[in-house]
Amino acid sequence: MDTYRTIENTVRDSYGRILSYLAANWRDLEAVEDALADALVTALESWPKKGIPDKPEAWLLMVAKRRLMDRLRRERVSEKAYSALIAMSEEAEHMDSAAFPDDRLKMLFLCSHPEIDPSIHTPLMLQLVLGIDASRIASAFVVKPSTMGQRLTRAKAKIRSDRLTFTMPDVEELPQRLDAVLDAIYAAYGSGWDDLAGVDSRRRGLVDEAIYLGRLLAAYMPDEPETQGLLALMLHCEARQRARRDDAGRYIPLSEQDTSRWSAPLITEAENCLHKAARSGRIGRFQLMAAIQSVHAQRARTGRTEWKEIALLYEGLSQLSPTLGILVGRAAAVAEAYGPKEGLALLEAIPQANRDSYQPYWALSAHLLRLTENLEEARTAYSRAIGLCEDRSVKQFLHQRAIEIC
Amino acid sequence: MHFTLMFFESTEDFAARKDPEKQQEYLAGWSHYVHALRDSGVVVTGFGLHAPDTAATLRRNDGTIFVQDGPFTETKEQLGGLFVIDVPDLDAALEWAARAPVNAVEVRQNLPAM
Numbered sequence: 001m002d003t004y005r006t007i008e009n010t011v012r013d014s015y016g017r018i019l020s021y022l023a024a025n026w027r028d029l030e031a032v033e034d035a036l037a038d039a040l041v042t043a044l045e046s047w048p049k050k051g052i053p054d055k056p057e058a059w060l061l062m063v064a065k066r067r068l069m070d071r072l073r074r075e076r077v078s079e080k081a082y083s084a085l086i087a088m089s090e091e092a093e094h095m096d097s098a099a100f101p102d103d104r105l106k107m108l109f110l111c112s113h114p115e116i117d118p119s120i121h122t123p124l125m126l127q128l129v130l131g132i133d134a135s136r137i138a139s140a141f142v143v144k145p146s147t148m149g150q151r152l153t154r155a156k157a158k159i160r161s162d163r164l165t166f167t168m169p170d171v172e173e174l175p176q177r178l179d180a181v182l183d184a185i186y187a188a189y190g191s192g193w194d195d196l197a198g199v200d201s202r203r204r205g206l207v208d209e210a211i212y213l214g215r216l217l218a219a220y221m222p223d224e225p226e227t228q229g230l231l232a233l234m235l236h237c238e239a240r241q242r243a244r245r246d247d248a249g250r251y252i253p254l255s256e257q258d259t260s261r262w263s264a265p266l267i268t269e270a271e272n273c274l275h276k277a278a279r280s281g282r283i284g285r286f287q288l289m290a291a292i293q294s295v296h297a298q299r300a301r302t303g304r305t306e307w308k309e310i311a312l313l314y315e316g317l318s319q320l321s322p323t324l325g326i327l328v329g330r331a332a333a334v335a336e337a338y339g340p341k342e343g344l345a346l347l348e349a350i351p352q353a354n355r356d357s358y359q360p361y362w363a364l365s366a367h368l369l370r371l372t373e374n375l376e377e378a379r380t381a382y383s384r385a386i387g388l389c390e391d392r393s394v395k396q397f398l399h400q401r402a403i404e405i406c
Numbered sequence: 407m408h409f410t411l412m413f414f415e416s417t418e419d420f421a422a423r424k425d426p427e428k429q430q431e432y433l434a435g436w437s438h439y440v441h442a443l444r445d446s447g448v449v450v451t452g453f454g455l456h457a458p459d460t461a462a463t464l465r466r467n468d469g470t471i472f473v474q475d476g477p478f479t480e481t482k483e484q485l486g487g488l489f490v491i492d493v494p495d496l497d498a499a500l501e502w503a504a505r506a507p508v509n510a511v512e513v514r515q516n517l518p519a520m
Contacts, residue, residue: 142500357446386435387442390504399434 229286415486
């Protein structure tokens with residue numbers, strides 16, 4: 001059993017490293033993926049019998065490279081690629097795992113290249129950096145697995161045909177390109193914000209993977225404050241994971257969560273990231289979102305939530321990035337700080353077309369309508385919020401609230 | 407594009423329809439979902455079906471017709487109802503399927519009308 005666990009751990013840490021390293025030299029991503037998959041199968045057959053090699057990562061790299069060489073011989077590809085691979089394989093003969101360059105940062109940038117459809121950035125990253133298979137990614141995104149497979153294949157074919165390169169963006173391009181990387185990682189986490197008023201948070205089982213990528217990015221680019229901001233945001237949300245449901249599995253909104261169930265180490269780590277980010281003096285949307293979660297986290301010490309502070313942070317955030325989620329979050333904060341009527345006014349200002357099937361809008365709407373005693377409208381809004389909700393326990397929670405006003 | 411969402415319900419779900427203690431919650435789950443679908447303007451048509459034990463299944467074998475009581479296949483989950491919705495793509499149809507108050511939904515694109 002232990003062998004399999006070691007293989008699993010090795011794969012998680014090495015998959016993206018080996019793939020990125022090979023792909024940086026050998027453009028055909030799919031050929032590299034096939035070779036690495038073969039190497040992993042070989043490992044699964046050989047390691048339980050012969051024992052795990054001293055340097056499992058170097059072992060996998062070697063086998064994958066041999067597979068690529070075989071393929072090259074079969075397909076008689078260009079001399080240039082061939083000689084690059086020969087050079088690489090000679091290097092690898094006496095290389096330990098720490099010695100080959102870590103090209104995963106370049107891979108993150110490649111996956112979120114502006115030439116690639118933004119909706120496939122995250123799936124591509126999950127597959128190429130973490131080796132997650134298309135069907136699991138499809139489930140997490142509620143997409144048909146064969147469709148997801150086709151989209152991934154198409155994106156990889158585009159990387160090859162457009163000769164998208166494995167290079168870091170230059171200084172001018174960097175802010176925009178980094179934004180795309182941050183967005184893609186955050187999308188893997190899911191919009192895990194605020195848990196207010198019975199909001200469906202759409203977390204779909206890729207949380208650990210998202211945080212892994214977030215840590216990777218923050219380690220590669222520690223001086224880019226938004227990388228720390230994103231990591232802080234995810235860690236703060238993750239710290240509350242055990243408090244989101246009670247022992248019977250019932251959903252508990254943020255304001256009613258038992259703070260003793262929050263994870264202190266994760267909160268501390270999140271706060272450290274935010275401090276590191278603050279040193280740069282450059283604010284950004286992920287830092288602001290993390291700062292909001294940081295204010296929520298203070299309730300564990302002070303016993304109260306500084307809603308005015310949160311409303312102010314949302315004000316800044318909605319200037320920088322007026323997404324639907326942020327506008328609804330802002331209305332929630334303003335309602336708490338200045339009364340439900342103020343919150344409702346902000347909700348009504350959101351363009352109608354966008355909010356029609358956006359569950360958090362209706363959940364908050366119902367909550368605020370109830371507080372302002374518009375019971376009939378509140379019932380309608382609760383019904384809509386429940387109907388749009390994907391999570392059983394959140395549905396249950398909203399149903400309970402709706403019954404209370406009958 | 408028209409897609410059909412087929413909702414498969416468990417024996418317990420079908421039982422809840424008639425159980426005075428569970429009926430209300432069961433129906434509420436559906437009524438919220440149906441309202442959300444209708445208010446979003448995607449519904450082409452939709453309806454629930456009576457429980458599978460009320461079904462009659464006809465089979466033709468070598469030209470001879472056999473009629474039997476009960477559903478076509480005896481599986482744990484049975485078709486409980488369906489909706490035809492008009493949405494841009496399969497992704498959007500699956501998103502609606504995820505919101506349904508059942509554990510299994512089959513989604514298929516409709517052929518053009520004859």
